[in-house]
Amino acid sequence: MRKALILAGLATLSQPVAAAIQSAPLTLERIFGDKAIPIDQVEGGEWTADGSGYDAIEPSKAVAGGTDLVRYDVARNARTVLVAAGDLVVPATGKPIAIQSYAWSADGKRLLIFTNGTRFRRTRALGDYWLFDVAARTLRRVGGDAPPASLMYAAFSPDGSRIAYVRANNLYVEPSAGDAPPRQLTRDGNDLIVNGLGDWVYEEEFYLRKAWSWSPDSRTIAFWRFDTSGVGTFYMISNTMGQYSKPIPLQYPKVGTTNSAVRVGTIDVASGATRWIGLTGDPRQNYVPQMSWAGTSGKVFLQYANRLQNTYNLLLADPASGTTKPVFVERDAAWVEANGDPTWLDGGKRFTWLSERDGWRHLYVASSDGKTPSLRTPGRFDVVSLLLVDEARGWAWFTASPDNPTQRYLYRATLTGKPRVERVTPAGQAGTHGYDIAPGAHWARHTVSAIDRAPVTEMIDLTTQAPVRVLARNAALQDEIAHEPIGPTEFTRLDLGKGVSVDAWIMKPAGFDPAKRYPVLFQVYGEPWGQTVADAWGGNTALWHRMLAERGYIVASIDPRGTNTPRGRDWRKSIYRRLGVVGPEDYAAGVRKLIAERPYIDPARIGIWGWSGGGSSTLHAMFRFPELFKTGIAVAAVSDQMLYDTIYQERYMGLPADNAAGYKAGSPITYAAGLAGNLLVIHGTGDDNVHYQNLEQLEDRLIAANKPFTMMAYPDRTHGIYEKPGTSLHLYSLMTRYLETNLPPGGR
Template identity: 35%
Template sequence: MFLLAAMPAVAQQKITLPEIWSGAFAAQGMDELKAMDNSNEYTVLNANYNTGSATIDLYDFTTLNKISTLVDSKRYKEFEGIDDYSFSPDEKQLLLATGSEQIFRHSFVADYYIFDIKEKVPVAVSDQKIQEPTFSADGSKIAYGRDNNLFVYDLATKNTKQITTDGKKNAIINGITDWVYEEEFAFVRAYEWNKAGDKIAYIRFDETAVPQFSMDMYNQGLYPQVETFKYPKAGEKNATVSLHIYDVKTNTDKEIKLGNYFDFYIPRLKWTNDAQTLSVQVLNRHQNNLDLIFIDATTGTAKVVLNEKDKAYVDVTDNLTFLNDNSFIWTSEKDGYNHIYHYAKTGKLIDQVTKGAWEVTTYYGFDNKTGNIFYQSVENGSVNRDIYRISINGKNKVRLTAQTGTNAATFSPNFDYFINSFSSAVKATEYTLNSSKDGKLVKGIVNNDALMTKLANYNIPQKEFTVITTAKGNQLNAWFIKPKDFDATKKYPVLMYQYSGPGSQQVNNEWGSYDDYWFSMLAQQGYIVACVDGRGTGFKGAEFKKVTYKELGKYEVEDQIDAAKVIGQYPYVDASRIGIWGWSYGGFMSSNCILKGADVFKMAIAVAPVTNWRFYDSVYTERYMQTPQENPTGYDDNSPINHASKLKGSYLLIHGTADDNVHVQNSMLMIEALVQANKQFDWAIYPDRNHGIYGGKTRLQLYTKMTNFIKEKL
């Protein structure tokens, strides 16, 4: 009887790093879920990572039944699996990417094939790897980028026309973004077909005067190879951009004069429903003035129809949607929170559709049939996400999701149904079919019950959500993971995790990532793990987010230090054993905290940190800081490299040498500053690894190193 009673305690398994990084706890999902435009169906990319093969399967939105397999890669010698896919406008053909080669975070080249769904015969678009191909509106042509130029392939004749000729590496790029646009404006394809398929609008980047950055790539060779690319750092010369419209019928190219702009960005371009009217968003370099401009493609005339200004910065919107009458949906935080607005095609405001002290987080679309708008918001608490529908006049709002956590939707083409992805901190992701009328469950699709059953054997502790009020009166969202056998009479060490970048969020009610399993592993080993979202983070209004303007690393660091002091006062916390860690902006933060909060934090780990904002790119840094020439003290007062002499605790600095984003220069010069301050610290450099530091056993080795450092120093 004694042995039987003891069995449950003995049977509880401990999480291990090899399990985490082998994917043992990975959740099931619906990869590349795409709703069709012309039928009430959706597709999913079902990949078999063991065999390297993949299928694109078609499903009925109403019944969820599989209709057919559109393509199976293993049946074709041309395909090394399927990396990406898109449909022709009539959805009778597919563009399939295979053999992809990554360039930067979002960009890649691949072998692309046109795949006729009925004939099931793949046809190569080009005999070389290409970028960002798209069908014309009538499906007769495909435009794509290659070697910094744009090309048009005719499906009927199989002829290819090169429509730009001056593309040159590290000099001129046509129709594909440069490094800083890709990273900070988050798009690669800088060209768009119009609705008639007779014109292509594109952005041309002249990088000639942009300073060049070089990285050594070791690659196990006798001599390292040098990778060079254009990278504009804060205050340095950006690429000169110009807007062009190419007429496919006449083979003529016209540069569009946007107006009296100097040193500006074109972060978005989109054709309206009028085939000869193009819209572009234009930002000044300070990014505090955004103009929405309509361009007549036949005459080239440009007119500002909407202007947004802000004392700090204006966020670019991805939610511009043109309705049948060419009125448009726009999202803005001009009233202090991000909301949906409806404008006439002239730019005159018709209605503010959503209102309140909460943020719209995703705009899903407009249903012409019912006049309803569908969106996601944090109205049910800033750590949660719910799906709503509302009339375009701002009335008749209905919450369509019932479970508290993170809900995300993919709507059917007729807006009758949506596939809801739901998870919470205690519930792994599940996919269900729901009614768009009232949100009621129609049918389950994918669940992770098997994973939940498996995890039950590990007795994983749950996240506890709370709000911390600092001595300065700031109320900050937080979560804690405590040991499962937590004893309030004991004293525990605490590891704080954060990111803290502008508009970000780490305290959210969602199923965890690999890091969360690591945190649970640390809790099993006797640590409390905590996370606090300080001022500057997102989804609590513009004022809370933009308080850090011109002083990145001041208020966010204050809040982490002040939160640590509050946590240190808890009776079950050993205030002499509080550590902090973070990656990228989080590494910048953890570095600042161990230096500025030297009497609060015992240890810190910084992975791929910015150590001096003068080293980081122009678009991101200047959005929040202006230029170093305009704001030198804002840069210097809050850069860790200038506070190296304050180090008291244990510090681990980690970086990859092939980080094209936050250059290893940041860590190398931080190392030199610490050496010259005669400070002892630990560091690790990962050859040829980028900002993500992964590949092979890299993540396992990295997290083993960090775990050992925490156990030794905290």
């Protein structure tokens, strides 16, 4: 399904702001409150198949609570209403269907609408689907007598004749024409057997949500089946829903424990017969991170990984027999990253593949017959993300930044012949550039920002790089930045010795006087999943940092080894089996380097904060380097690596039976007795990712060591701690007060 598209008020985004915001001090209310600084955004806007325009969901002016589906022609700047809210009124209720996402049939005659989205794990994937006939202007609810908000991941077959979806952990199919009832394709789905959608850990770590797909000829469905019966059950407890607590069970495989047993099958839609693909090895000790149809070849392509995730077997499967044949094997001494669905070329004879086999993340074109893949992006740089493969014109479009890992630019590379790489983003536009490229690569939505520059989104002609029109200007936000009493953020690289250097940024306080000494608050992440030292706008967190700078703090960040920056394989994988060991040591060395080189940093007032992996890094800093870090705030931290999930933790640390010392050394709880400074720990009790038990087990260890600390539990909030009114304002108010009390601002 296509996701919700352009936000309300798009038509006004290009209008000038009536009056410049005065240079009033930033406050928490102006960042997180009801009257926060307005932020202009563009979400989605699905391109048409020919790339000439895009569709968008917009609030209806004629029908209260309704939405229109409109189409914009880019070249003509013309807007056409395709489906009006008045066409989507349910006769039985008289109420309009509010489109949340949608999909067109291949012939454009029918529209599949998702509405009434209800939360399922991290997304509102449960909901209702309606089928709209464009010519007849009629509506039909998909799913027959299914209960409200009970369907997931519905999709047309490629020929548009059928719709398939997941209901109660089983796959169903029904015709898109007529009123024939749904037909159930799998029958063993229950609370522990899951067909057609990923289990918790596959969704979290492999991004597998919709776990099924139509064959190109519309005759077969390929799908994952998860048997979670052997997986340990973790119970979260809700205490805010009434007089009694409510246990919330979750099948969550923690480090070293049993995974789901995973099978991949194909269903002949006409007969309903299922054929299982033959995969060798224990289904609980191997992973299938990705599966897709190999172009029009009729074969199923699988990435099949061992539990250590250092060996990926690429396989082609015959759906009729279930037999497989190898394509090639991708290996790494540390770990291999799963590829997203590859783009198939030549009708399924070749496909795109990202690999670090030469020490850099590069684009290859691989052959389905197992021949050596062809390198298409040679050089000492990383492909950050592959955006579009245009087989007809022979180009692959991707983002990279060969000279500065804190920035991102657009490049393209040839798919055949002698490799040729060209930079597309014009010179002189420093920062981070993102692109949503239309089919045919003529038009693109282009967003550019920098650490001190608000994001601007514009439609551009990609053939000339000329802007066509502005979609989101963010004039109010940029005016705020321009009138702040702080100087430009400085980027630097710190030499830590022994061939190790790390990137950093430093934001100096208002009224900065180099003759004085100031407190520093370091933001940290420090794990393989992210990057904090980026020349890109950082959202509300960036505004909070700027507010702290206005109040007299230096704010800074360092990216230690192992973070997901485009500095090559060796940089990223130097932390293998030492996650939580190398990063904190680099951070401490970097902070010492800054103190030695910059006399305006007050060594008695060094603070650190981070979220998730950054919370873990904060705990390491406070426990292992108490002479350096005086105040820390750890949000949603993993305190013991043994409490996290199999796929993530074992990917970077190996199996605990083979690396017990590494797991102990990498877990901040090991060093809890070293706490000497001020520590605030924060966690959501409903965190299904990093469980609240991390906080309680850490508290237990700190209490045993008689170490004072401060803690805050947010009831029923998840890993993002944002649910329910006022949560973000309360959270950042708490952190601000804690800093001002324990890490006093201002120069001395």
